[in-house]
Amino acid sequence: MKSAVEALLFASGNPLTVDRLKGIFDDVPKEQIEEQIASLRREYDARLSGVMIADVAGGYQVVTRPDLAPWIRKFRTVKVSTRLSRPALETLAIIAYKQPITRTEVEAIRGVNIGGIVRNLMERRLVKIVGKKDVPGKPMMYGTSVDFLQYFGLKDLSALPTLKEFTELEAGEDILEETAGQGPDATDTGHDEGSAPAALSEVAEAT
Structure with missing residues (x-):
């Protein structure tokens, strides 16, 4: 068996x-x-x-195993099309830490329109609609999906680094890049280096 x-x-x-x-x-x-x-x-x-x-x-x-990722990276070629752009990763980080959250609330943190980015994240099945907020207009609320957990190699959302842990790290350290390197596809994280800290900083400042 x-x-x-x-x-x-x-x-x-x-x-x-x-x-x-x-x-x-x-x-x-x-x-x-x-x-x-x-x-x-x-x-x-x-x-x-x-x-x-x-x-x-x-x-x-x-x-x-994560410690073998450097060798596997030499073997594999990561396609640019599979990577998340910096704006997409920043938006995803905000949704991950603040979910459930509306598009307007994310835009208030990022300061830019994210309509196209959210659609892209939903097409990649990293983000999903989790309900409607009980306010006038009933805006959609977004959260992360099971595919998000698999993408970053997380057992569940509790495995995400806390905002407090992030603020204690040295400037420039890429938390989600590090987390993804421990996941199922450590050789193909699909991330742009240096993008996660900016997103998490925005979340921390808004918290």
Whole structure:
């Protein structure tokens, strides 16, 4: 069974939850599935494997180890089209930390129109509509998606660096770039260096 769990985690392009795996293995208890995953993790660690099983978006996924990212970057060519622009990353950071938040509220922080940027983030499935604000006009409220967690390799939103942690870092340190480097696709973060601090600074000042 352990080999089957490993094969499924490897073959899946997305994180697999224990519930999803249980549906495949029928009557196998969740505890047994979790033990197989824990056993695989121990085996990977024991042999200093180049891959690991990461907690991503509420599930499990086989990913390359973050410390091997420099070697993989040499092997792969990151397409410019997959990268988020600085304005997009700044907008995404604000939504991530202030969600649920309306477009007008984001624009008040950034000081520019973000209509096109929000559409782009929604097309990439990093941002989604999470409801309507109970004020005149009922504006849409936005939040991050499961794809956002997977993109940055986060188990859940609690794994985001806090604003206090950010302010204690040296100027110019790219938090989201660092976070993404620990995720499932550490070799293809799709970020422009130096863009996250500006976004988080704006959020911190507005908080």
